[in-house]
Each structure stands twice: as structure tokens, then as C-alpha cells.
Amino acid sequence: MxxxxxxxxxxxxxxxxxxxxxxxxxxxxxxxxxxxxxxxxxxxxxxxxxxxxxxxxxxxxxxSAIAAGLRTRRSRTIGILVPDLVNPIFPPIVRAAETLLVQHGYATLVANTDNDPAREEMLISRMAEHLVDGLMLASAAEGTRAVELCTRLRIPAVLINRRLPGAGRGAAAGSAVTNDDRLGIGLAVAHLLELGHRRIAHLAGPAGVSTAIDRRAGFRAALRARGLDPAAAPVVAAAAYTVEAGRTAMARLLGGPPFTAVVAANDMLCLGVYDALAAAGLRPGADISVTGFNDMPFVDRIHPALTTIRIQHAEMGRQAATLLLDEMADPSARRRDIRLVPELVIRASTAPPLPGA
Structure with missing residues (x-):
């Protein structure tokens, strides 16, 4: 030939x-x-x-990067898994992580799990085949075997914006960088109480997700700390962190015991809350006060502008990337659980309850 x-x-x-x-x-x-x-x-x-x-x-x-990777078992590539690419919370987190990783000579591969544990496991396995040096997981939820799979495949992994449900501080399940979700929801509840609200509902996040679990627990704890009975507070969990799920859950809340304010577990849910209030002939911020969580980029532009909890998106990405680099350099390094401090941002969606409400 x-x-x-x-x-x-x-x-x-x-x-x-x-x-x-x-x-x-x-x-x-x-x-x-x-x-x-x-x-x-x-x-x-x-x-x-x-x-x-x-x-x-x-x-x-x-x-050939592939050939070099086969020789060294390193690809200078990091995988990042997110649960929903259209959710505005993730782009600033991913961008900050990617910026830091690029400075250290790493490229990134970003993939969407659609909140599907089976798809998450498939993506981790495929990334392992491509010899990624580490993984950042923003998709962990109840039922996931992501961290277990990473351990079995010997891929360093750090959780971001999520913890494994039931994993306490410093748990052996893996390092994580999250917000202090309980504190954040507590700030929202305290703000509403200071305005004079006493009948406060909670539109919780989806079951099995650490952010939803912690924010729901923080809601109940904040009411209890002010002498109110958390068992009397209406609570409905959304099926997902989406506008549609928020609309459906808010309609259910409106069909139950009366309340003057609602603490939502996520800003995307609040868009659905606004829709449900409009359909019921109610005005957010006037008839029902509304608070969100995350301070997504658009929430100061909706009407009324949303009172919410601001999280440190970029800092979360940077710290998670730093943790991952540390664990890649030293696999025996102690696992860490970092919780960033959120802050309350007050806008027009909250006001004192109407007289007699």
C-alpha cells in the first residue's frame, strides 16, 4: 500500500x-x-x-492532547455539571469558576443533567472516559450516586450550590461550597415580621434538593425564634425550580388558609407567584408581599421589583474551583464544607400588610 x-x-x-x-x-x-x-x-x-x-x-x-492524556492520565480539563442550563443562577457561578481554572491552564466542559440522576451518572461516566481531571457538581440531589461514582472512578469532585441531603458539615461525602440557606431564608422572614406580617406562607423548593431542604428548615426555625408556630404556616413544595412549578404551587397556596406574605425558595418560582397572583386578581407587594432567593440578574426589572436574598454567585464559583484544584493536587486533603453568607436586598415586592389583613 x-x-x-x-x-x-x-x-x-x-x-x-x-x-x-x-x-x-x-x-x-x-x-x-x-x-x-x-x-x-x-x-x-x-x-x-x-x-x-x-x-x-x-x-x-x-x-495530540488525547495521546498525552493516555500517557499521563491527565487532560487539563474539568467537567462542570449543572441541573438546568436555562436557570440564570448558574452562568455567573460557572463563569467565575471557569475564569479561575483557565488561569491555571484548565479547559472546562459544561453539561446539563436536567435533574435526572441517570443522566448525571451517564455524563460522569462519559467525562471519565475523556479523562477529566476533576468535576464540579451543581446537580446533586436526593437519590444521586454522583459523589459515590466519582469516588469509584477516582475523580476529584466538589459540590457547588448543593450538598448531599443529610450530609453534615465536614461530611466525608465530599467538599461543597454553598450558601448559608437557613440564614438567608431567616433574613427574609425577619424582614416580613418587621413589616408587621404574622401570617406568612412558604413556597418551598423541590423535594430532595439540599437548597429546598435547608431553606424550608430555615423558614420554620425563623418563625419559631419569633414565637410563632411554624406548624400553622402554610407550606407548599414546588415540583421544580421553574416558573411553571411556581405558578402551580402558588395557586395551591392561595386555595388554602389565608396569608399576607409568601417566602419563596427561589427567584424563578417568584415569576410563577406573580402570574398566580395576577390570575387571582391580587397585586404582589400590595395585597401579598413576596420574597425570593438568589437575586438573579432580572429580578430588579420585573414589576414590582423583587425583594430577595442575594448570594455570592462569583465567589461560589471561585471557591469551588479553588477547592477542586487543591484536592486534585492532594487527594488526601481534608474535605471542606464552605457556606457563604447571603444578604437581604429590599425592593418593592414587600410592604406592610393591608389594614385588617
Whole structure:
């Protein structure tokens, strides 16, 4: 079979191999490998190294990242899994993490799990096949085996904006960077109580998700701390952190015991809350006060502008990336549970209850 001739000079080809460079330089392929590897370049003469380098440049040869990864078991790539790519909370987190990782020479692969544990496991397995050096998981929920799978595959992993339900501080399940969700919801409840509200409902997040679990617990604890009975507070859980789920859950709340304010577990849910209130002929901020959580980029532009809990999106991404880099450098490093402090942002969606309400 005739040999494939090298392409003309000046036409870079991603398929160019070491054998092509060897033919162009008139040397053996093993000589090319030594000449192009800084660690073994001293094993060939300067003249041969120069001839090989000129041939490689003329043919447009590039080192194969895949081949290098197979040799070193490292790809300089980090995988990032998020539960919902259209949720505005994740882009600023991912961007901050990616910016820091790029500064350390890593590329990132971002994938959407759709809150599906089976899809999450498939994505982790596929990323393992591509030799990712580490994973950032923003998709962990009840029933997930993501961290267990990463441990089995020996891939360092850090949870971001999520913890494994039931995992306490410093748990062996893995490092995590989250918000202090209980504190955040407590700030929203305290604000409503200071305005004079006593009948406060909670539109909770989906079951099995750590943010929903912690925010619901924080809601009850904040009422209890002010001498109110949390068992008397209406609570409905949304099926997902989406506008549609918020609309449906709010309609259910409105069909139950009366309340003058609602603490929602997420800003996306609040868009559905506004829709449900409008359908019922009620005005957010006037008839029913509404608070959200996350301070997503658009919530100051809706009407009325949303009172919400601001989280440290960029700081969360940076700290999670830093933790992952540390654990990749030292797999025996102690696992850490970092909880960032949120703050209350007061806007027009909250006001004192109407007289007699």
C-alpha cells in the first residue's frame, strides 16, 4: 500500500502524525518523538532537532492532547455539571469558576443533567472516559450516586450550590461550597415580621434538593425564634425550580388558609407567584408581599421589583474551583464544607400588610 504523502507546506492538518513529520525530516519516528519532547530533546543532535522542528512547523503538526492524556492520565480539563442550563443562577457561578481554572491552564466542559440522576451518572461516566481531571457538581440531589461514582472512578469532585441531603458539615461525602440557606431564608422572614406580617406562607423548593431542604428548615426555625408556630404556616413544595412549578404551587397556596406574605425558595418560582397572583386578581407587594432567593440578574426589572436574598454567585464559583484544584493536587486533603453568607436586598415586592389583613 503506498504511503500517504504529507500535505503541501503551509496547509496545517489536524491529522498530521509523527510518521508524517518523520518522512518529511528524513528520520525515524522515534527520533521525532525524542526531538519534539522537551524531556528527551537532549538525546538528539541540535541539527536533527532543528530539522524535525522545521518539518513539524511546515506540516502544521500539533501534539495530540488525547495521546498525552493516555500517557499521563491527565487532560487539563474539568467537567462542570449543572441541573438546568436555562436557570440564570448558574452562568455567573460557572463563569467565575471557569475564569479561575483557565488561569491555571484548565479547559472546562459544561453539561446539563436536567435533574435526572441517570443522566448525571451517564455524563460522569462519559467525562471519565475523556479523562477529566476533576468535576464540579451543581446537580446533586436526593437519590444521586454522583459523589459515590466519582469516588469509584477516582475523580476529584466538589459540590457547588448543593450538598448531599443529610450530609453534615465536614461530611466525608465530599467538599461543597454553598450558601448559608437557613440564614438567608431567616433574613427574609425577619424582614416580613418587621413589616408587621404574622401570617406568612412558604413556597418551598423541590423535594430532595439540599437548597429546598435547608431553606424550608430555615423558614420554620425563623418563625419559631419569633414565637410563632411554624406548624400553622402554610407550606407548599414546588415540583421544580421553574416558573411553571411556581405558578402551580402558588395557586395551591392561595386555595388554602389565608396569608399576607409568601417566602419563596427561589427567584424563578417568584415569576410563577406573580402570574398566580395576577390570575387571582391580587397585586404582589400590595395585597401579598413576596420574597425570593438568589437575586438573579432580572429580578430588579420585573414589576414590582423583587425583594430577595442575594448570594455570592462569583465567589461560589471561585471557591469551588479553588477547592477542586487543591484536592486534585492532594487527594488526601481534608474535605471542606464552605457556606457563604447571603444578604437581604429590599425592593418593592414587600410592604406592610393591608389594614385588617
Amino acid at each position: 503506498p504511503r500517504r504523502p504529507p500535505p503541501p507546506a503551509g496547509t496545517p492538518d489536524a491529522r498530521i502524525t509523527i510518521a508524517d513529520v518523520a518522512r518529511a525530516a528524513g528520520v525515524h519516528a522515534s527520533t521525532v518523538s525524542r526531538a519534539l519532547n522537551p524531556a528527551t530533546r537532549g538525546m538528539v543532535t541540535d541539527a536533527v532537532a532543528a530539522r524535525v522542528g522545521e518539518a513539524a512547523a511546515r506540516l502544521g503538526w500539533r501534539p
